[in-house]
Amino acid sequence: MxxxxxxxxxxxxxxxxxxxxxxxxxxxxxxxxxxxxxxxxxxxxxxxxxxxxxxxxxxxxxxxxxxxxxxxxxxxxxxxxxxxxxxxxxxxxxxxxxxxxxxxxxxxxxxxxxxxxxxxxxxxxxxxxxxxxxxxxxxxxxxxxxxxxxxxxxxxxxxxxxxxxxxxxxxxxxxxxxxxxxxxxxxxxxxxxxxxxxxxxxxxxxxxxxxxxxxxxxxxxxxxxxxxxxxxxxxxxxxxxxxxxxxxxxxxxxxxxxxxxxxxxxxxxxxxxxxxxxxxxxxxxxxxxxxxxxxxxxxxxxxxxxxxxxxxxxxxQDELGKQATTILRKGDIQVLSKPLKNGGIAICVFNRSDKPATVNYQIKKDLNIWQPVNAFDVWKEKETRKAVTLESKLEGHDCAVYILSKAD
The missing domain is CATH 3.20.20.70 (Aldolase class I)
Known part of the structure; x- marks a missing residue:
């Protein structure tokens, strides 16, 4: 300032x-x-x-x-x-x-x-x-x-x-x-x-x-x-x-x-x-x-x-306009979180390494998201209802993107 x-x-x-x-x-x-x-x-x-x-x-x-x-x-x-x-x-x-x-x-x-x-x-x-x-x-x-x-x-x-x-x-x-x-x-x-x-x-x-x-x-x-x-x-x-x-x-x-x-x-x-x-x-x-x-x-x-x-x-383009921040970093894996206007959360799991990696994060324990959520996988265009974990097999420099929404 x-x-x-x-x-x-x-x-x-x-x-x-x-x-x-x-x-x-x-x-x-x-x-x-x-x-x-x-x-x-x-x-x-x-x-x-x-x-x-x-x-x-x-x-x-x-x-x-x-x-x-x-x-x-x-x-x-x-x-x-x-x-x-x-x-x-x-x-x-x-x-x-x-x-x-x-x-x-x-x-x-x-x-x-x-x-x-x-x-x-x-x-x-x-x-x-x-x-x-x-x-x-x-x-x-x-x-x-x-x-x-x-x-x-x-x-x-x-x-x-x-x-x-x-x-x-x-x-x-x-x-x-x-x-x-x-x-x-x-x-x-x-x-x-x-x-x-x-x-x-x-x-x-x-x-x-x-x-x-x-x-x-x-x-x-x-x-x-x-x-x-x-x-x-x-x-x-x-x-x-x-x-x-x-x-x-x-x-x-x-x-x-x-x-x-x-x-x-x-x-x-x-x-x-x-x-x-x-x-x-x-x-x-x-x-x-x-x-x-x-x-x-x-x-x-x-x-x-x-x-x-x-x-x-x-x-x-989400109207809330909140830029993502890093919520987890373990080795070459970085996880970003972005709150959305409808109460949802966008999650990006990013493999910074040039080597393949398999990741498995518990939504509550690892990502500190406590309410029950449905997880929509953007690449696969597939939703997992009341998801417990986010699992991805990532190539080098690859990422997975999920949109989490409150489960009914």
């Missing part, structure tokens, strides 16, 4: 926080559950275009992802062409020939929402024009295009937390006054502990780590694999809830080493399906935003079934 207090004092624009919070009560309702969608980074990067976004929108509708709850299509870095004579941003005219309003209208016609990217500095991570000192103008421009979501990065900006808070707060205020509800994703990478201050800056979600790579676990301190990111989520559950979410970065599911950023230009070939399945299950338990970045037009059937699993999505 010292970081937040220091930032509030240092930032001259932060006067009337309580009044602003009351005035913008509807602002907090923009992300009552974690956002679900797709982002152009990793796979398309600098090749993102009008056609790519339209193709992804078409695929999201036709393959059942929209029906499963996915709704945002976020254009990441490299879309900017520059500023015009009135200092308004405009897109790259070759890759977005009809402009952003045209593209937003197309996405909206599919019943989906569109997001865009900028940076709290003069240049983005990719070296194109950012929004620093043009926050009000850019927010109004995004609103005029029909943008529904802004990912706001922090490349080329000062490192101190005070400046970070002030810059993010300024854009948050600009979005609130833009005339359009726009979900605000703060992409600060976690070094300045944004879970302590990002919601006060107007954020609906905030990155907690560096960019994820399409690798299970990295032994290189300069790379963050899925497990490196998962480990960093311990202790953050109390900072997330309806209206504001911890964001452990994009889902790597289905990339299989494709995309120069996710694989660091081919240095590794991604994960296997079992690891992707566990990755998705853990992110659902963590109430993480479910943002994909693979080519939706070329999805493998098993990945599509996984990503549209109604039980896992139901856990992630």
């Amino acid at each position: 010292k970081l937040l207090k220091t930032a509030l004092i240092a930032c001259s624009t932060f006067i009337c926080q309580i009044a602003a919070a009351q005035q913008y009560s509807s602002w907090d309702s923009l992300a009552l559950t974690p956002p679900m969608g797709w982002n152009s980074w990793n796979f398309f990067e600098g090749k993102v275009s009008e056609k790519v976004i339209m193709d992804m929108a078409d695929a999201m509708v036709s393959n059942g992802m929209k029906a499963a709850g996915y709704q945002y299509l976020v254009i990441d870095d490299y879309w900017v062409g520059g500023r015009d004579r009135e200092n308004k941003l405009f897109p790259d005219t070759q890759r977005f020939p009809h402009g952003m309003k045209y593209l937003a209208d197309y996405v909206h016609s599919k019943g989906l929402k569109i997001g865009i990217y900028s940076d709290a500095a003069t240049l983005t991570c990719g070296g194109v024009t950012g929004s620093y000192n043009f926050e009000d103008l850019d927010a109004k421009t995004f609103a005029s295009w029909g943008i529904d979501y802004l990912k706001y990065d922090y490349c080329n900006a000062p490192e101190d937390v005070n400046t970070a808070f002030c810059r993010y707060y300024k854009m948050g205020e600009a979005l609130k006054h833009s005339g359009r509800p726009i979900v605000y994703a703060i992409c600060e990478w976690g070094q300045r502990k944004p879970w302590l201050w990002a919601k006060a800056a107007g954020g609906h979600l905030w990155r907690t780590t560096w960019d994820s790579r399409d690798i299970w676990e990295s032994k290189n301190k300069d790379l963050t694999g899925i497990m490196d990111i998962f480990n960093q989520q311990e202790g953050l559950a109390n900072y997330a809830g309806p209206g504001g979410w911890n964001d452990p970065d994009l889902l790597m599911v289905g990339l299989y080493g494709k995309g120069s950023s996710s694989s660091v230009n081919g240095r590794f070939k991604g994960c296997n399906f079992t690891e992707y399945r566990t990755h998705f299950a853990l992110w659902c338990m963590l109430d993480a935003p479910l943002m994909l970045n693979l080519d939706l037009t070329k999805m493998e059937a098993d990945n599509l079934r996984l990503l549209t699993n109604k039980y896992l999505i139901g856990i992630n």
